[in-house]
Amino acid sequence: MIKYPLLEKGATIGITAPSSGVEAELHHLVKSACNRQSIKGFKTICGDTVWTQEKAKSAPAKQRAAEFTQMMKDNEIDLVIPPWGGELLIEILEFIDFNQLEKKWILGYSDTSVLLLAVTLMTGIATAHGTNLVDLHGEYSDETTAMWEPVLSTKTGASILQHSSKIYQKEWDFNTCSPYVFHFTEHTYWKTTPNEPINVAGRLLGGCIDVIRHLIGTPFGDVQHFSEKHIGEPIIWYFENCHLKTTDLRRTLVQMKLARWFENCSAILFGRSDANMPVEDYTIEDVYQDLRNELQIPIIYDIDCGHLPPQLTFINGAYARVCVQQGKGTVLQTFSP
Structure with a gap:
C-alpha cells in the first residue's frame, strides 16, 4: 500500500x-x-x-x-x-x-x-x-x-493530469537576471519506440539514472520487495540522464535488467538529455531500440524530466496512465493506495 x-x-x-x-x-x-x-x-x-x-x-x-x-x-x-x-x-x-x-x-x-x-x-x-x-x-x-x-x-484516491510542455531550456544561465527562472528556446517533442502512439499504465518509479543506479544491490534498492509489499500493478520506470555517455547508460540499463528491476514493467520513459552523445556509431536511439528489443515494452523518450527543464512532477508509487501521440504527451496520475 x-x-x-x-x-x-x-x-x-x-x-x-x-x-x-x-x-x-x-x-x-x-x-x-x-x-x-x-x-x-x-x-x-x-x-x-x-x-x-x-x-x-x-x-x-x-x-x-x-x-x-x-x-x-x-x-x-x-x-x-x-x-x-x-x-x-x-x-x-x-x-x-x-x-x-x-x-x-x-x-x-x-x-x-x-x-x-x-x-x-x-x-x-x-x-x-x-x-x-x-x-x-x-x-x-x-x-x-x-x-x-x-x-x-x-x-x-484522486487524480491529476499533466501535459507535455511546449518549449524547453537547452542551457543554464544563473548570471542572467530575469523575472523568469528558465530561458526556453527549443520545441518539446516526445518520441516513442516503436514510432507509434503509446498508451500505457503502471506504478511510477524512477529518478536520475546516474545516481539511482548505485542503489542496485543495496538494502535501499530492493525493487522486488517493494513490488510485492506495496503495489500490485506493473511498474513504469522514468529516468533522466545527466552525464552518462551512451555506452555507460547501456551498461547501467543492462545491470538494472540483470538485477530484475525491469520485471513486471509496462514501459520506460527517458527525459531529454544533452549527455546523449554517440560513442563510435552507437547512438542513444540504438540504446532505446536495444532495450525495446530485449524487454518488448514501449520506450518513450525526450519527455519533460530532468536537467533540461521544465519538468513534470512524477510521484513515486502513484498509478499513472501515460499517453503519447504526435509528439505530445499526457500523464494522468491517480493516488491509489
Whole structure:
C-alpha cells in the first residue's frame, strides 16, 4: 500500500541540503525562492546545511542525515525541498532511520532522486520527483513547473493530469537576471519506440539514472520487495540522464535488467538529455531500440524530466496512465493506495 502526503494551504516548507549546499555567491537564489514561497502563503525554515558547501557536499554525512531526519519528524514542517541536487547524497542513507520518517512530501530531482527512491522503496511513502527550490526563485513560473503545487495537493484516491510542455531550456544561465527562472528556446517533442502512439499504465518509479543506479544491490534498492509489499500493478520506470555517455547508460540499463528491476514493467520513459552523445556509431536511439528489443515494452523518450527543464512532477508509487501521440504527451496520475 502506498501512503500519500497532502500539501495544504499555509504549509511550512523545510529546506535542507542532503547533498550539496549553496555557495555564498548564490545564497540570493535561496533567499529569493523562500520569499516567493512566502508571497504564496507558505512558511519556510532553512537548515544550517543549506548555506555551506565544502568538498562536494554541504556537510558531513551524519550531519546531513540528522538534519533531514529532524525535519521529517518535526510536526511544524509539512514538506521538505532541498535547494538542489549534488553528488554525494548516497553517503547519508546508512545514517537514516527510515522507520522514524513521518508521512510528508519530499520534492526534488538530480541527486535528490536517490533519497526519493530510497524512501519510497523502504517505507511505501510516495515521494515527488520535480522542481528543486532554486528553480522557484523567479517572479514568474512556467505552467509545467507550477504543477508541483496542484500535484502535491491531490488527495488520496484522486487524480491529476499533466501535459507535455511546449518549449524547453537547452542551457543554464544563473548570471542572467530575469523575472523568469528558465530561458526556453527549443520545441518539446516526445518520441516513442516503436514510432507509434503509446498508451500505457503502471506504478511510477524512477529518478536520475546516474545516481539511482548505485542503489542496485543495496538494502535501499530492493525493487522486488517493494513490488510485492506495496503495489500490485506493473511498474513504469522514468529516468533522466545527466552525464552518462551512451555506452555507460547501456551498461547501467543492462545491470538494472540483470538485477530484475525491469520485471513486471509496462514501459520506460527517458527525459531529454544533452549527455546523449554517440560513442563510435552507437547512438542513444540504438540504446532505446536495444532495450525495446530485449524487454518488448514501449520506450518513450525526450519527455519533460530532468536537467533540461521544465519538468513534470512524477510521484513515486502513484498509478499513472501515460499517453503519447504526435509528439505530445499526457500523464494522468491517480493516488491509489
